[in-house]
Amino acid sequence: MTRKAKKPMRFGDLFFDILNHGIFGIFTLLCIFPFYYLFINTISDNALVTAGKISFYPIGIHFDNYLAILQLGDLVTAIGVTISRTLIGTVLMVFASALCGYVFTKQEMWHRKLWFRLIVIMMYLNAGLIPWYLNMAMLGLTNNFLAYILPGIVAPYNLILVKTYMESIPAELEESAQLDGAGYWTRFTKIIFPLSKPILATIAIFGAVGHWNSFQDSLILMQSKPELFTLQHKLYIYLNQASNLAATMQSGGTLSQGQVQNLMNIKVVKYTVAMVTVIPILLVYPFMQKYFEKGIMLGAVKG
Template sequence: MKNNHSKSSSPAQQRTRGEKVYNIFNIVFFLVVTFICVYPFYYLLINSISNNNLSAAGAIRWLPAGIHLGNYKEVFGLEGLPQAALVSLARTVIGTVLTVIASAYLGFMFTQQQMWHRSFWYRFIIVTMYFTAGIIPMFITMKNYGLTNNFWVYILPVIVQPFNIILVKTFIESIPKSLQEAAEMDGAGTFTVFGKIILPMCTPILATVAIFTAVGQWNSFQDTLIYMTDSKLYSLQYLLYTYINQANSLAASVKASGGSAVNAAAMATQQTPTSIRMTVSVIVVLPILFIYPFFQRFFVKGMMLGAVKG
């Protein structure tokens, strides 16, 4: 009877006291880490929808107060914002697609023994990770190519990324060679092997490359600062960056355009530098926060499989 009882006991009951203490510590530790990661985004959100006077005074810390959406209405009404959002969306989508394709194909080709001077070209690309000419030579190069004040300056210089190529190459090397050899015995050429054999098996690592590239494209503003003087080609990040830097004057202009406030309700929704900073930050962060969870399972699997050969 005693043996039967011990066999039927659950795994939780079989754990030692030390294991239980360790599990509790793990849970508490990761709850604290999760809170530290999530709270800044929560803080931005509640301050962007709360009474602007309370937000400016630093009184909003845990729960929103005087909830309103006037901040978003005002910020979305700022001049040039729709066009800048379209530019950022276009560069993110086009840039991500082209970078993923280039990374996949080059990563595949660098695993092929028959590639012409394969080792030389691989080292040639890798060495660019360690050496850079700097901003001024890069600007002169882009200007000579006619890419200043040109949408394609957001796309072309970043299509070939050595780090992404290394990830894809390492992942492909973990795929059994027998699959490619079997396809070649059936008469498949290089493009057929790449498109029908290798590419479908690279979904995890390509999703990893896609999320890296999309986040980088969406968050980038320095290239706009360096290469663009045409306001029609400003990215959303750059436009919002300028609005954050000009928050004091922008808040004053919004307040002036709204007329004189005569009651407390109007005062509570009038723009302040703090409300503009909070609202702009939420607008910048939210798209990536919504997209990332859909790629997370591919992201983790791709990083793990691409990190170890074999």
């Protein structure tokens, strides 16, 4: 059999493709440019960065700013706290979501529909900031690292995604293991959990990004323990310091030479810290993208 000749593209289709690719190309550049701008300011000459003369390309390239970050002891501690809460919180959240989602797929669960409906209702009800803080204080989770971990172990949205995905797995796989004498735990660990990798990778992305970017819990709950501040909280502090010094200069206040030098340092440091907070997500997300797309599609629609 001979191959059919490829049908020539009509002018209208060609014009649409060019326009479509052009629009999305421009949109992509607009999304990438802030990260690019941030990066070139961290590797350019600090005096030029402070003067605002770096716009489209780096000048006086160096990587001393990233090395200088290691000299900030409190920032290194904040990085350690953020990495710890992200790893521990994400692992526990994924395992708890998988286990709870599996339990909710069982018809024999006691009042299964009632408990599931209560969990769904939790997605729409929020007591507010003050009741949340009072509750955390009564539980002893202020100035406590566990405040980063315990509240986020089970998230209703993640639980719904995992439950829906697990219900799409052919029941015959689990039934055959049950006939061979496998219990719930064996079936969960040997069959269901491995087959649920796409949706678990998806909620792992949600959890990791949420933990990495979170700073409100650190700001409100860790007021007496600076050693438990997260990286985002430290970035917030640096931004405030730079803003306050800049406001003093603009209002005609007098600053000492040391304060002016400090302003320059803070501006450079805040760019570098901001870049440090973004780099891990930019590195991890592309590798998880295939699981993310598959997990969202299969976890959102029951097969």
